[in-house]
Amino acid sequence: MSMDRRQFLKITGVSTILGIGAVAGVNGLSRSPVEASQVEPSPDALKAKRWGFVIDMSKFRTDDDFTRVRHACHSIHNVPDIDNPKVEIKWIWKDTYEHTFPGQESKYMAEEMKDKPFMVLCNHCDNPPCVRVCPTKATFKRSDGIVMMDMHRCIGCRFCMAACPFGARSFNFGDPRPFIKEPNPEFPTRTKGVVEKCTFCYERLAKGLNPACVDASQGGIVFGDLEDPKSEVRRLISKHYTIRRKLELGTEPSVYYIIGGNENA
Amino acid sequence: MLEKALSGGKGYWAWIFLLLAIIGTGFACYLMQFNYGLGITGMSRDVSWGFYIAQFTFLVGVAASAVMMVIPYYLHDYKTFGRVVILGEFLAIASVIMCMLFIFCDMGQPTRVMNVILHPTPNSVMFWDMLVLSGYLALNLVIGWTTLGADRKELPPPSWVKPFIYLSVPWAVSIHTVTAFLYAGLPGRHLWLTAIMAARFLSSAFAAGPALLILLAMIVRKVSKFDPGKEAIQSLAKIVTYAMCVNVFFLLLEVFTAFYSKIPGEMAPIKYLFVGLEGHTRLVPFMRTASVLAIGGIALLVYPNTRKNESILPFSLIAVFIACWIDKGMGLVVGGFVPNPFERVVEYSPTVPELLITLGVYGIGALALTILYKVAVSVREETEAGDIQEGWHGSGH
Numbered sequence: 036m037s038m039d040r041r042q043f044l045k046i047t048g049v050s051t052i053l054g055i056g057a058v059a060g061v062n063g064l065s066r067s068p069v070e071a072s073q074v075e076p077s078p079d080a081l082k083a084k085r086w087g088f089v090i091d092m093s094k095f096r097t098d099d100d101f102t103r104v105r106h107a108c109h110s111i112h113n114v115p116d117i118d119n120p121k122v123e124i125k126w127i128w129k130d131t132y133e134h135t136f137p138g139q140e141s142k143y144m145a146e147e148m149k150d151k152p153f154m155v156l157c158n159h160c161d162n163p164p165c166v167r168v169c170p171t172k173a174t175f176k177r178s179d180g181i182v183m184m185d186m187h188r189c190i191g192c193r194f195c196m197a198a199c200p201f202g203a204r205s206f207n208f209g210d211p212r213p214f215i216k217e218p219n220p221e222f223p224t225r226t227k228g229v230v231e232k233c234t235f236c237y238e239r240l241a242k243g244l245n246p247a248c249v250d251a252s253q254g255g256i257v258f259g260d261l262e263d264p265k266s267e268v269r270r271l272i273s274k275h276y277t278i279r280r281k282l283e284l285g286t287e288p289s290v291y292y293i294i295g296g297n298e299n300a
Numbered sequence: 301m302l303e304k305a306l307s308g309g310k311g312y313w314a315w316i317f318l319l320l321a322i323i324g325t326g327f328a329c330y331l332m333q334f335n336y337g338l339g340i341t342g343m344s345r346d347v348s349w350g351f352y353i354a355q356f357t358f359l360v361g362v363a364a365s366a367v368m369m370v371i372p373y374y375l376h377d378y379k380t381f382g383r384v385v386i387l388g389e390f391l392a393i394a395s396v397i398m399c400m401l402f403i404f405c406d407m408g409q410p411t412r413v414m415n416v417i418l419h420p421t422p423n424s425v426m427f428w429d430m431l432v433l434s435g436y437l438a439l440n441l442v443i444g445w446t447t448l449g450a451d452r453k454e455l456p457p458p459s460w461v462k463p464f465i466y467l468s469v470p471w472a473v474s475i476h477t478v479t480a481f482l483y484a485g486l487p488g489r490h491l492w493l494t495a496i497m498a499a500r501f502l503s504s505a506f507a508a509g510p511a512l513l514i515l516l517a518m519i520v521r522k523v524s525k526f527d528p529g530k531e532a533i534q535s536l537a538k539i540v541t542y543a544m545c546v547n548v549f550f551l552l553l554e555v556f557t558a559f560y561s562k563i564p565g566e567m568a569p570i571k572y573l574f575v576g577l578e579g580h581t582r583l584v585p586f587m588r589t590a591s592v593l594a595i596g597g598i599a600l601l602v603y604p605n606t607r608k609n610e611s612i613l614p615f616s617l618i619a620v621f622i623a624c625w626i627d628k629g630m631g632l633v634v635g636g637f638v639p640n641p642f643e644r645v646v647e648y649s650p651t652v653p654e655l656l657i658t659l660g661v662y663g664i665g666a667l668a669l670t671i672l673y674k675v676a677v678s679v680r681e682e683t684e685a686g687d688i689q690e691g692w693h694g695s696g697h
């Protein structure tokens with residue numbers, strides 16, 4: 036199912052249409068985030084001031100823990116399975132501590148720690164350089180903190196890929212459709228020449244569902260409102276020592292990692 | 301005036317058809333890319349910009365360098381540049397056309413190009429780059445065409461174009477500054493995150509641009525009766541000399557900052573470019589060639605006897621031009637992506653179709669330049685070579 040712009044506008048309703056109209060005219064000048072949604076809002080929709088993830092790496096013990104999560108995300112979002120690391124598309128994947136947190140390793144650190152796999156994905160940065168550089172607002176930040184992509188607007192300039200310091204973005208170097216094994220008709224497939232990445236399962240939140248990775252992680256990934264002091268994510272952050280990627284760059288990632296500790300939830 | 305481009309000798313037409321063949325090949329490859337996607341290039345998720353964007357960056361510099369003739373001639377009344385200034389302006393036009401084409405070739409969804417205008421986004425440097433580049437193209441078209449048209453009638457240029465000429469000076473600086481800002485404001489790309497990026501861009505532009513212009517002027521002199529003048533060439537050569545020295549100096553500043561501070565992220569891309577990183581050395585031979593050419597070129601240019609010798613000068617200029625081209629057209633863009641955000645080295649090399657498309661764009665640029673120069677030269681030949689009205693200064697030789 037791929038929505039064209041007309042359908043998309045119909046579904047999002049008059050208020051959003053006006054919103055987008057105004058946005059096209061003045062948003063460049065104002066700092067307010069773009070309000071747009073590709074799905075009909077439901078009364079059960081999950082809402083937050085700033086969505087975030089806490090990923091407890093102690094809950095990821097086997098390879099299967101990683102592949103299950105990756106598969107859950109990639110299969111429902113029609114992420115193609117391209118077997119070439121240079122042009123592959125990935126929304127959530129694993130990499131080692133050493134490469135996820137470059138500069139944090141030390142030569143005296145146990146090999147085990149250096150090679151410890153971490154789940155990585157778009158950080159939905161609070162101060163996202165990808166949004167700053169996009170010349171068409173195809174990448175934009177919603178008021179709930181989700182850094183979104185409008186794949187119908189993206190011109191494929193890849194400025195956002197140069198700007199993202201986390202390698203979170205993938206570009207469709209060719210038509211992705213032949214590489215989707217079992218397409219999910221509920222979610223749009225993409226065309227060649229556009230950039231894509233994790234979208235925090237905005238379409239599931241709107242229906243009142245958890246992000247797919249959260250459900251598949253068996254407690255390893257917790258999501259919630261970072262602005263709500265009573266949220267589960269905030270409880271975990273206050274209770275555990277957490278780390279985030281490349282803090283020195285000031286992008287303010289919304290993904291927190293708990294390295295050790297057996298306790299959670 | 302354009303009709304002047306339609307009459308020429310055998311050599312002229314052979315050259316035109318050669319260019320058309322190159323453009324045709326490039327266009328065929330572009331159709332392939334249009335159908336398949338950017339996967340036919342050597343770019344990857346790690347090195348997500350390659351040859352196209354690098355050529356774009358380099359050519360913005362060549363375009364901006366026209367200002368090195370405009371300032372002395374129009375602002376300081378330096379009459380010696382009376383004949384080269386039009387060549388500079390027309391070179392700028394051809395360069396900007398190529399810049400725009402390279403951006404277009406690099407787009408994943410070229411049919412959506414209008415989105416940049418439909419959804420103007422002032423916080424994106426690319427939006428500004430588009431504005432300043434189109435503005436610069438328009439300025440040079442207006443200025444070049446009007447001054448040449450006036451020349452033809454042996455009249456001084458109309459006074460209404462004067463403000464445009466003055467405007468073109470800061471505008472030229474702006475196109476390269478904004479292009480530098482595409483890179484210099486990105487967190488986490490250490491090679492690019494430097495305050496002197498725009499300064500480096502301008503210095504290398506003012507070396508490579510005038511170097512190319514002298515070479516072109518020498519060709520024009522060979523194939524036509526139009527002589528830009530020995531003195532003009534020598535003055536331009538001095539500009540090239542200073543600019544190239546400053547360019548190398550700026551590079552050394554970067555090297556000092558990285559290697560005295562010993563910050564790993566600062567050192568890594570420079571190591572990658574000049575000695576290789578983790579065994580990856582694809583760009584090292586090129587960057588070393590560029591270094592040798594830069595030093596050799598500077599030596600020949602600084603020493604007055606070799607600079608003044610017009611049979612040696614072309615070689616010094618070619619050396620400087622190639623050095624700048626390798627530095628900006630190959631090293632700068634790729635170096636910014638190495639190592640990648642995960643501190644892994646993924647290398648890049650362009651593919652054959654990618655190179656042919658690049659060549660095709662250069663072919664279009666060369667064609668535009670040939671036509672413009674043909675017109676300029678014919679007009680000058682008409683007004684009897686050597687007896688040209690010197691603009692609104694109104695004093696002939």
Ligand code: SF4
Nearest residue numbers: 157158159160165199
């Ligand atoms: S991780 Fe990268 S893509 Fe995601 S919001 Fe941050 S800068 Fe943008």
Ligand code: SF4
Nearest residue numbers: 169189190192193195
């Ligand atoms: S590739 Fe698409 S999303 Fe990325 S900056 Fe360009 S237009 Fe925006």
